[in-house]
Amino acid sequence: MTYVVTENCIKCLFKDCVEVCPVDCFYVGENMLVINPDECIDCGVCEPECPAEAILPDSDDRATPWAERNRDFSTQWPNITRKGQSPADAEDWKDKPGKGALFSPLPGTP
Template identity: 80%
Template sequence: MTYVVTENCIRCKFMDCVEVCPVDCFYAGENFLVINPDECIDCGVCEPECPAEAILPDSDGRATPWLETNAKYSMSWPNITRKGTPPADAEEWKDKPDKAALLSPEPHKD
C-alpha cells in the first residue's frame, strides 16, 4: 500500500506533510505535491497533517484516479524534505472542487 496526494492539493500545496515523512517520499511540482509509491512505507503520518485533506490511502476509491499521477511526477519532479512557503492564495483554493485541469506539469522551482 501507499498514500496518494489527490486533487485537493492543487493550488494549495501547504507542505505540512513533507516534514513528518520518515522516508522523504514527497516530490514537488509547481502547484502540487506527489508521493512516490515505491518509496512510501504506508505509515500514514502525512495524512492527518494535510490541511486540505488531500492525502488518502490507495485503498480509498477517491485516490485511484491519482495513483498514476503520483507515480509519474515522482519520477521527474524534485524531492522535497522541508516545508516551504505555500502559495499566498492557498486558503482560497483549499476547498474548491474540480481543480484537476489546473495541475501544472512543471517542477517546483526555488
C-alpha cells in the same frame, strides 16, 4: 498500501505533510505535491497533517485517478524534504472542488 496525493492539493501546496514524512517520499510540482509509491512506507503520518485533506490511502476509490500521476511525476519532479512557504492564496484554494483541470506537469522548486 501506499498514500496518494489527490487534486485537493492543487494550488494549495501547504506542505505540512513534507515535515512529518520519515522517508522523504514527497516530490514537488509547480502547483501540487506527489508521493513516490515505491518510497512510501505506508506509515500514514502525512494524511492527518494535510490541511486540504488531499492525501488518501491508495485503497480509497477517490485516490485511484491520482495514483498513476503520483507514480509518474515522482520520477520527474524534485524531491522536497522541508515545508517551505505555501502560496499566499493557498487558503483561498483549500476547499475548491474540481481543481484537477488546473494540474501542471511542470516541476516545482523544493
